[in-house]
Amino acid sequence: MASNGETTAGKRAPQRVALIGATGSIGKSTVDLLVRNPDRFSVVSLAAGRDHAELARLAILLRPEFVAIRDESGFEPLKEALVGTNIQIGAGREAVIEAATWDADLLVSAIVGAAGVEPTHAALQLGRDVALANKECLVCAGAPFMRAAREAGARLLPMDSEHNAIAQALGGADPATIERMIITASGGPFRTWSREAIEKATVAEALNHPNWSMGPKITVDSATMMNKGLELIEAHHLFGVPAEKLDVVVHPQSIVHGLVAFADGAVTAGMAVPDMRVPIAHCLGFPERLDAPTPRLDLAQIATLTFERPDHERFPALALALGALAAGGGLPTVLNAANEIAVEAFLAGRIAFGDIARHAAEAIDIAEKNGEAKEPASVAEALAIDHNVRDRSRRVLATSRL
Ligand SMILES: NC(=O)C1=CN([C@@H]2O[C@H](COP(=O)(O)OP(=O)(O)OC[C@H]3O[C@@H](n4cnc5c(N)ncnc54)[C@H](OP(=O)(O)O)[C@@H]3O)[C@@H](O)[C@H]2O)C=CC1
Numbered sequence: 001m002a003s004n005g006e007t008t009a010g011k012r013a014p015q016r017v018a019l020i021g022a023t024g025s026i027g028k029s030t031v032d033l034l035v036r037n038p039d040r041f042s043v044v045s046l047a048a049g050r051d052h053a054e055l056a057r058l059a060i061l062l063r064p065e066f067v068a069i070r071d072e073s074g075f076e077p078l079k080e081a082l083v084g085t086n087i088q089i090g091a092g093r094e095a096v097i098e099a100a101t102w103d104a105d106l107l108v109s110a111i112v113g114a115a116g117v118e119p120t121h122a123a124l125q126l127g128r129d130v131a132l133a134n135k136e137c138l139v140c141a142g143a144p145f146m147r148a149a150r151e152a153g154a155r156l157l158p159m160d161s162e163h164n165a166i167a168q169a170l171g172g173a174d175p176a177t178i179e180r181m182i183i184t185a186s187g188g189p190f191r192t193w194s195r196e197a198i199e200k201a202t203v204a205e206a207l208n209h210p211n212w213s214m215g216p217k218i219t220v221d222s223a224t225m226m227n228k229g230l231e232l233i234e235a236h237h238l239f240g241v242p243a244e245k246l247d248v249v250v251h252p253q254s255i256v257h258g259l260v261a262f263a264d265g266a267v268t269a270g271m272a273v274p275d276m277r278v279p280i281a282h283c284l285g286f287p288e289r290l291d292a293p294t295p296r297l298d299l300a301q302i303a304t305l306t307f308e309r310p311d312h313e314r315f316p317a318l319a320l321a322l323g324a325l326a327a328g329g330g331l332p333t334v335l336n337a338a339n340e341i342a343v344e345a346f347l348a349g350r351i352a353f354g355d356i357a358r359h360a361a362e363a364i365d366i367a368e369k370n371g372e373a374k375e376p377a378s379v380a381e382a383l384a385i386d387h388n389v390r391d392r393s394r395r396v397l398a399t400s401r402l
Pocket residue numbers: 020021022023024025026027047048049050051052070096110111112113115133134135136159160161212213214215216217218276
């Protein structure tokens with residue numbers, strides 16, 4: 001193959017793509033774009049958590065070389081579904097890492113939660129380019145994670161919509177030279193609700209996001225606005241911008257996703273309809289542009305774009321995340337782990353909506369008192385803090401009953 005990716009016959013070889021979190025919301029949107037561009041992409045590996053039936057369907061559609069299922073009980077049904085193919089199959093934690101590090105040009109990292117840290121980090125260490133949807137990687141292990149990418153010469157392409165918009169709005173400018181970086185928040189389903197009503201919101205109400213169709217964990221994070229807090233921490237690490245230069249503005253239409261303000265007063269913004277296939281297409285095509293079948297933005301039809309300041313009283317999770325970002329050290333790791341377990345408990349009907357932020361605040365207090373919140377020096381140290389907090393949160397919330 002020639003150095004520009006073209007074969008000696010002049011035709012460009014398909015880009016080899018590994019996709020972890022294939023059965024989820026980002027995974028399916030990614031697959032939608034990949035199957036529309038069969039000459040451009042070849043899917044070489046897939047990984048998922050538990051949904052062996054959907055993983056098998058995707059494997060038959062995409063014909064990867066390797067598929068991995070985290071839940072070991074999914075191995076036999078997956079094997080049965082793929083009889084007659086030459087697709088290799090693995091199950092368990094190591095198999096997911098194998099899928100992430102499979103020989104590929106690009107890894108799309110779309111597992112939800114800190115479960116994505118190990119496989120994504122393993123790929124970065126090999127110098128693999130990574131399109132990063134999973135924001136928890138950077139909240140749990142930001143500094144060592146970014147260091148691994150730098151040291152291995154791996155490129156991190158931001159797939160989260162706000163960060164992708166900002167990467168585009170930067171237009172090649174050095175983030176160190178900018179005045180402010182602003183991410184927008186839809187405000188979620190409870191943007192106009194009273195604090196008392198938010199406190200008692202049901203699972204169905206929290207899952208009713210006004211603009212985006214996403215997996216359950218991030219949808220609940222949007223409702224608490226923890227998602228925006230996690231995204232500020234994500235932006236801090238991705239772009240190397242200090243907390244004081246980062247801001248959130250509530251924008252209920254989710255058309256403007258991220259903005260960059262420069263020293264001369266100019267502001268550039270990344271805009272698009274709220275459809276994740278826009279940032280996914282940007283990452284897959286980069287540095288070129290893919291044709292994506294997304295609805296086009298028609299500003300005259302939308303007519304009104306509005307902006308508000310976030311309300312930290314009604315959305316204490318945002319204030320909590322801002323505090324963790326400012327304090328640094330291991331606090332973002334603690335916050336992320338406690339939030340994941342609290343969201344799990346809320347979705348299982350064991351705690352109230354208002355308990356999510358309360359539990360995360362308590363976890364931070366305990367970690368500070370116990371001296372457990374020191375800066376993780378490595379991804380392994382970050383994961384040790386994560387596991388410790390997770391275990392404690394599970395114990396604390398196990399006995400909760402509404
Ligand atoms: N959805 C969106 O629009 C956006 C999502 N993101 C981020 O992208 C990530 C994915 O979100 P989303 O697609 O909504 O989430 P989903 O819940 O829809 O999908 C999660 C995926 O992760 C897999 N998974 C879960 N646990 C494991 C594990 N231990 N090992 C391997 N695979 C696992 C699931 O597999 P299975 O279903 O088979 O169990 C599924 O494929 C999150 O970090 C989210 O914050 C960022 C911006 C927008």
